[in-house]
Amino acid sequence: MRNCSLSPIASLAIVVISSLTSTAQTKQLSKASDATSSDRVPDLSGVWMKDRPPTSALQYWVYEFNVEEPPMTAWGQARYKAAKASFGAHSVSIGESNDPVYHGCFPPGVPRIFLQPDPVQVVQTPGEIIMLFEYDSTWRQIFTDGRPHDTNLGPSWNGDSIGHWEGDTLIVDTVRFNDKTWLDRVGHPHSDALHLVERIRRINHDHLIDDLTIEDPKTYTKPWTAHLDFVLRPTWTLGDRFCADDVSFLDVEKEETKAGK
Numbered sequence: 001m002r003n004c005s006l007s008p009i010a011s012l013a014i015v016v017i018s019s020l021t022s023t024a025q026t027k028q029l030s031k032a033s034d035a036t037s038s039d040r041v042p043d044l045s046g047v048w049m050k051d052r053p054p055t056s057a058l059q060y061w062v063y064e065f066n067v068e069e070p071p072m073t074a075w076g077q078a079r080y081k082a083a084k085a086s087f088g089a090h091s092v093s094i095g096e097s098n099d100p101v102y103h104g105c106f107p108p109g110v111p112r113i114f115l116q117p118d119p120v121q122v123v124q125t126p127g128e129i130i131m132l133f134e135y136d137s138t139w140r141q142i143f144t145d146g147r148p149h150d151t152n153l154g155p156s157w158n159g160d161s162i163g164h165w166e167g168d169t170l171i172v173d174t175v176r177f178n179d180k181t182w183l184d185r186v187g188h189p190h191s192d193a194l195h196l197v198e199r200i201r202r203i204n205h206d207h208l209i210d211d212l213t214i215e216d217p218k219t220y221t222k223p224w225t226a227h228l229d230f231v232l233r234p235t236w237t238l239g240d241r242f243c244a245d246d247v248s249f250l251d252v253e254k255e256e257t258k259a260g261k
Contacts, residue, residue, distance in 0.1 A: 041165045042202050044129065047238070048230040049119045051207070076189060076219035083187025099187070100180060105243035107138055107157040109181030110174060111196065111212055114228055121238055129163060129170070134238040142172050149175060155192050157181065172198040183214070191218035206232045 072080060086097040100106040108116055118134040127145030142161040153160050155178035163172045174196040183190055195215040202208050208230040215223040 041170075042168050043124055044122045044170065044200065044202055044208065045124045047119050047121045047233045047236045048208055049233050049236070050114060051229040051231040070188070070214070070224040071221045073217075073219060073221055075191075076216075079189035079219070080187060083182065083189065085182075085185060085187035088186035099185070100182065106180055107136060109177065110140065110158045111198075111214075111226075111228075112182060112184055113138060113158075114210070115184055118241060119233060119236055119238065120230075132238060134241050136241060136243055142170075144170075149173075155179075159194070159196065168201055170198075170200040172196075172200060174198070189219055190214075190216050193218045208232070 082098075084092050084096055084098045086092060086094050086099060086102070094102060097103065101108055101112075107113070113133055113135060114120070116133070116135040120134070121132040123130040123132065127143065129142040129144060131140040131142070133139065138158070140158045140161065142163040144163045144165070146164075147162065149160050149162055153176055155176055157178060157180070159174040159177040161172055161174040163170050165171070175194075177190065177192060177194045177196075179190060179192045179194075181190070182188060193216050197213040197215075199211040200208065210228040210230070212226045212228065213223055214220070214226065
């Protein structure tokens with residue numbers, strides 16, 4: 001077997017090349033680490049419940065969204081007058097109501113589902129945020145991987161949601177709703193032209209806010225905004241709630257109304 005030995009010059013060349021390679025790899029890892037650090041976004045994960053401010057004589061619409069009556073088109077006014085809600089200034093009994101949630105077992109839709117007396121769990125992944133609602137075990141997908149809206153999708157209950165981050169705020173753009181739901185339990189309508197933009201931000205560990213801009217030129221004469229507050233419930237888990245459990249759902253709402261919550 002023949003021994004192979006390198007000259008001093010060749011050995012020095014190998015040492016220099018190895019050093020340069022190691023330095024280049026270190027710089028690449030450093031750049032990758034910096035990019036990862038700059039791409040970090042806040043974590044919205046957790047079980048959240050709507051945080052309801054104290055109220056007494058306020059109308060239920062103001063109570064839920066903290067806004068004044070939005071200006072409506074003639075079409076919107078007609079739909080609103082036709083709504084027979086079990087909440088609000090002109091409420092009727094549950095039996096007389098034509099609320100699509102109570103009669104028809106329809107999903108509440110977005111944004112009304114945030115007003116249901118049930119929690120929502122946020123599951124966050126690098127390219128998608130999933131909202132799991134206890135009410136009717138409904139889920140909502142918000143894609144954050146840079147994709148555009150899917151033009152092949154038809155109208156749906158929760159719409160098509162695309163999100164992106166601006167600093168610590170998640171901007172969610174949702175379109176392609178059907179017109180089968182109400183915006184709230186008072187009966188404010190919307191059409192299939194509804195465009196919802198949300199700015200969701202975790203203001204501290206235990207509180208989350210959602211600032212909404214609602215635009216629907218068929219129903220409202222101008223865009224209007226609303227605000228929702230949520231509080232973290234770290235010890236809660238989601239229950240098994242479906243429309244078949246409608247009686248217990250109505251009982252919860254009746255008790256909340258009596259208590260002025």
